[in-house]
Amino acid sequence: MIKKSIVFAAFDEEYVATIEFKLAKLTEERASIEFITDAGCLEAFLERPKKIDVLILPYGIMLPHPEAFSKTSIYYLTEEEMDAENPAYIYKYYSVKRMLEKIDSGLITEAESEKGTKVVGVFSASGGTGKTITALTLAHKLMKKGKRVIYISTVPYQDFTYYIDDASVLGTAFCYQCSINIKNALKIIQDEIKNEGFDFLPSFKNLPVSYQMKFSVYSQIVDYLRDKNIYDYIVVELSSELEADKLVFLKNCDWKVLLTTQDKIAVGKLEALLSNMLDFDRNILILCNRYKYNQPDFLSGAQLLQKYEFSEFIEEYNAPLDLEMTKNSQLFDRTILCME
Known part of the structure; x- marks a missing residue:
């Protein structure tokens, strides 16, 4: 089989690092992909083009010699979903699979990932890292991608109702059965679940x-819902207290989103957690919340980033983040992209 040649130009090196492996894995022997992350290198390439099948450019880049690419399929990578129906536009934060489907579905050689509910554990070794808004936003953005999602908070003080419109509480009978016989509680759990989009x-x-x-x-509630296969994703917010059964649960999550801030203590706690959990080496995403450009950054140079995948920095805002702000922004889009 003749490989299709693809040149992918994007000046965001962190973004390229996020998708590079996934693109190679999905296309395998069907495509050869060259990435250009420097504007000068792209300018030189466009001045002296070579024969390629697919060219992906940052939106706004003009071709100096369009006639030289008459036999090349050209796509533009956009920061916003400008026109989903326009075949020339590819939204930057599409999943890699959806991106390839828009270019040429024949490029995809990997079998679709195993069906079934995936559990996403959102955890931080430190308090105050924004677990709740992160977990709720991930649930919302997965839902917007057409996934069936449920959010479950396991923290001692369940304050997530500050972020959503529905202030419902669990029924008395369900709460009582949780304390005496979880099997009876699970029989009526479907009547308790509410909807906020997710x-x-x-x-x-x-x-x-x-x-x-x-x-x-x-844990038994999550296992029950996973076994029922009602949802594509169960997003579970975990409290920061270290407990043996919680760490076992986290280890078994399909994705582990580990939050930190950039300060020395938070990064040190995260490093200590990972160094003592040597089997936590699968599907871990490190996410830095409340990033401050004018403060010392102890995360960027930390050794843990050499081993574990980093998804994104979320900048500190003047006002606390709320769900309305995050769900209508590109915040956490890279984390979603890593999980797809």
């Missing part, structure tokens, strides 16, 4: 500890 399990009327809730109860 599904979510409402908070307990009182603090979970008042119902003698242990983490194992949440």
